[in-house]
Amino acid sequence: MPSDLTIGAPRGPLAALLLGDTAGARPATLLLLAVGCSAAFGAAIGSYTGGMQVLYAAVKMPLYFLLTLGISFGALHVVAASRLPAGETLRASAEAVALTAAALGGLAPVVAFVSLSCRRADQETYRFLVLVLTASVAVGGLAGVWRLHARLASPLLTAAWVALYQFTGAQMAWLLKPWVNCTFTSDRFIPLQDNLNGNFYESIAGVLRNLAS
Amino acid sequence: MAQIAAPLPPPEPFDSDVLRRGLAGRLSVVGALLRFRAVIGQDLASGRNLGDYLTSLFVATLVFTAGYGAVLGMFEPGLQTVFAALKLPVVVLGTALLCIPTFYVFNSILGSTLSFRQTVALVFTMTAAVATILAAFAPIAWFFTVSTGTEGFLVALHAAVFAIALAWAGRLLGSLRELLQAATGTASVHRGFLALWLLLVAAVGTQMAWNFRPFVSEGPFLTGTRSLCLEALRPLASEPERGGYED
Numbered sequence: 001m002p003s004d005l006t007i008g009a010p011r012g013p014l015a016a017l018l019l020g021d022t023a024g025a026r027p028a029t030l031l032l033l034a035v036g037c038s039a040a041f042g043a044a045i046g047s048y049t050g051g052m053q054v055l056y057a058a059v060k061m062p063l064y065f066l067l068t069l070g071i072s073f074g075a076l077h078v079v080a081a082s083r084l085p086a087g088e089t090l091r092a093s094a095e096a097v098a099l100t101a102a103a104l105g106g107l108a109p110v111v112a113f114v115s116l117s118c119r120r121a122d123q124e125t126y127r128f129l130v131l132v133l134t135a136s137v138a139v140g141g142l143a144g145v146w147r148l149h150a151r152l153a154s155p156l157l158t159a160a161w162v163a164l165y166q167f168t169g170a171q172m173a174w175l176l177k178p179w180v181n182c183t184f185t186s187d188r189f190i191p192l193q194d195n196l197n198g199n200f201y202e203s204i205a206g207v208l209r210n211l212a213s
Numbered sequence: 214m215a216q217i218a219a220p221l222p223p224p225e226p227f228d229s230d231v232l233r234r235g236l237a238g239r240l241s242v243v244g245a246l247l248r249f250r251a252v253i254g255q256d257l258a259s260g261r262n263l264g265d266y267l268t269s270l271f272v273a274t275l276v277f278t279a280g281y282g283a284v285l286g287m288f289e290p291g292l293q294t295v296f297a298a299l300k301l302p303v304v305v306l307g308t309a310l311l312c313i314p315t316f317y318v319f320n321s322i323l324g325s326t327l328s329f330r331q332t333v334a335l336v337f338t339m340t341a342a343v344a345t346i347l348a349a350f351a352p353i354a355w356f357f358t359v360s361t362g363t364e365g366f367l368v369a370l371h372a373a374v375f376a377i378a379l380a381w382a383g384r385l386l387g388s389l390r391e392l393l394q395a396a397t398g399t400a401s402v403h404r405g406f407l408a409l410w411l412l413l414v415a416a417v418g419t420q421m422a423w424n425f426r427p428f429v430s431e432g433p434f435l436t437g438t439r440s441l442c443l444e445a446l447r448p449l450a451s452e453p454e455r456g457g458y459e460d
Contacts, residue, residue: 019326109315119441
């Protein structure tokens with residue numbers, strides 16, 4: 001049966017998203033794809049620690065994408081209001097998020113393999129793993145931005161959306177940490193009490209102050 | 214001047230229906246990879262006998278890599294020969310299976326209209342090509358294995374054979390890419406992405422082989438230790454820490 005993402009030849013929702021055939025797509029379908037694909041990537045990250053951390057990270061990664069979109073949506077819409085109605089804003093932003101998640105989902109098997117190969121409780125390999133994860137997220141983000149740029153057809157608007165989403169997303173990632181739990185003492189979902197001490201930007205400022213002193 | 218010999222007759226054209234005729238039929242896909250790439254490109258593009266291609270390429274990879282694996286393990290005959298024959302297909306097919314989602318997702322984002330099954334078939338042509346080169350070099354590798362006393366030379370020899378196999382498989386993918394493009398009239402595989410993806414395959418394959426080491430010297434089927442192959446190039450200075458850190 002043709003999916004609601006189909007234009008022309010019948011193809012599944014994921015293939016339609018990857019190819020950009022999303023003109024008639026429901027935002028809910030796109031967000032559902034984002035949840036599935038980002039959960040796969042989350043599980044891949046969590047596989048370094050194993051156990052419950054696989055499940056925790058698989059739950060947290062979709063939360064990260066959806067909550068960041070939910071919180072920043074108002075600002076995204078205001079910035080784009082002169083060009084797009086709210087429905088189109090939601091569709092375009094959901095498509096960018098879903099494509100980012102799909103790209104991460106595509107990398108998930110390789111990331112899981114690297115995570116499972118990394119020596120546990122070893123600083124060097126832990127840093128390597130963080131590097132792999134950062135590179136993966138950067139590649140996924142690039143795919144999302146590329147699609148967003150194609151949809152919005154305005155470099156300025158694209159830059160504004162990316163800046164707003166990332167500004168919120170960085171703090172959301174801080175709040176939902178740990179992503180790569182390397183303590184191996186206990187599995188941790190969201191240690192909110194710890195994470196509410198300080199924030200992402202304060203920690204960056206702290207690092208810069210330390211470098212300067 | 215009298216003609217000494219008649220010219221060779223042209224080869225019989227390859228028909229993928231032959232892939233259904235038992236093990237020999239399955240393995241005939243290797244001959245097609247060597248001589249009838251245009252037919253394979255046409256069949257992959259149209260989806261003709263795609264299931265048979267998938268099975269045949271998988272079987273060819275399995276059989277030939279197991280054969281070369283046995284040669285690897287003959288340096289320590291006995292259980293190690295069996296272990297290596299079992300491990301090498303896992304390494305080659307496991308690497309391909311891990312890298313297929315990346316290939317499909319990013320190739321589609323870059324505009325390819327290949328379906329997932331076509332993508333899997335394309336990737337399996339790569340593994341079958343690698344396996345074909347390994348099979349071609351197996352007698353030479355065997356000769357050096359039984360006539361060499363030190364492990365170092367053999368490891369270098371096998372590494373060189375694998376490098377040649379991957380390079381040839383990459384070239385084969387490149388030519389199939391052009392054939393698919395000509396057959397469908399649309400982008401099949403992005404050229405730059407293909408090069409990057411082959412680097413990813415080489416990295417994942419190296420790590421996979423590292424995880425399943427040893428192949429040549431005697432050892433268990435799986436060591437069960439987690440480490441990166443990079444550690445072989447640059448031994449880590451730091452001792453494992455008891456504490457932890459998180460991000």
